Amino acid sequence: MNLRPDVLLAIFCMALATYAARAGGYAVLRLWRPPRFVEAMLTHMPGCIFVSFILPSVAAGGPWHVLAAGVAVVMMVFTRMLTASLLAGVGALWFMLG
Amino acid sequence: MSASSPVTFTWGGFYEGFRLVLPLLPSFAPFGMVVGVLSAGEGLSLLEAGVMSAMVFAGTSQLVALGAWGSPVPVLAVTLAVFVINMRMAPMSAALAPWFNGLQGWRLWASLFTVTDHSFALSVNEMRRGKRDAALLLGLGVPSWLSWVAMVCLGHVLAGVVTLRPGHPLLFAGLATMCALLVTLWRGRGDMLPWGVAGAVGLTVQAMGLGQPWPVLAGALIGSAAGAWRDRSRA
DSSP: OOOOHHHHHHHHHHHHHHHHHHHHHHHHHHHSOOOHHHHHHHHHHHHHHHHHHHHHHHHHHOHHHHHHHHHHHHHHHHHOOHHHHHHHHHHHHHHHHO | OOSOSOOBOOHHHHHHHHHHHGGGHHHHHHHHHHHHHHHHHTTOOHHHHHHHHHHHOOHHHHHHHHHTOOSSOOHHHHHHHHHHHHTTHHHHHHHTHHHHTTOOHHHHHHHHHTOOHHHHHHHHHHHHTTOOBTHHHHHHHHHHHHHHHHHHHHHHHHBTTBOOOTTOGGGGHHHHHHHHHHHHHOOSGGGHHHHHHHHHHHHHHHHTTOOTTHHHHHHHHHHHHHHHHHHHHHO
């Protein structure tokens, strides 16, 4: 159960960098009133962040990952149940890689 | 999202967030355990793995940092890697500004700390529905934080007993959850253009050989700019 100084320093710097990334986006807005175009961009940001994060990650996994992601999406569209959808996605991948 | 009614911060809002996030907690378990197993493999003590997860609280970046670990720890390299991976969270906190604007002091600082992919998706949906209780963020964040630290520690303790290698189907749980959350963010056909552009840009940037966060940063910026540009030419 030890806590070495170099590890602690690394953890501290990682935590600081993460908090700066988390809070930074909002901090900029608190200090500076954005033009209307940027405000309009922010309303589109949530979906765009998710799409551009998920799509490359899933594609990198190969065709089975793409198919399993499709299963999760279709399940969510029809059931609107998060747990069922993520289980369906994981189950589909497990079955296909099985 | 008008500022017509003031932002509140109540136990009711906290409980609502807690209720929303509860079914998602099991989906973090495999990912947290892998981070725990890897940190044991890199020689971190249980305490060190727990402190890292409690303070950083960002799984993908912890995974990448552990991949660059060594003795002595390359502090600058792991810090830079973590910052770059987590840059995608900056536009998230910006998009939640209508809630953060109503908070001050520890409530603001603590709520900003708990922004994660899933808490962002869930809270943006509530914000779009007109909810004005910003304590919902902490209601989502506190249980996520506790279970994240617990799962990493469990993985560390079980390292050697369990073998959850990279590529195991259970690790798809995180992405599958994000796929399901993406469905909840869909507002209608108007989203087709910005989402399509975001996805195409993300795939293109990745095909150019640039790993995360570059696909998500480029895709999110260009996709939402396409949406804003379309809205302006319609108005």
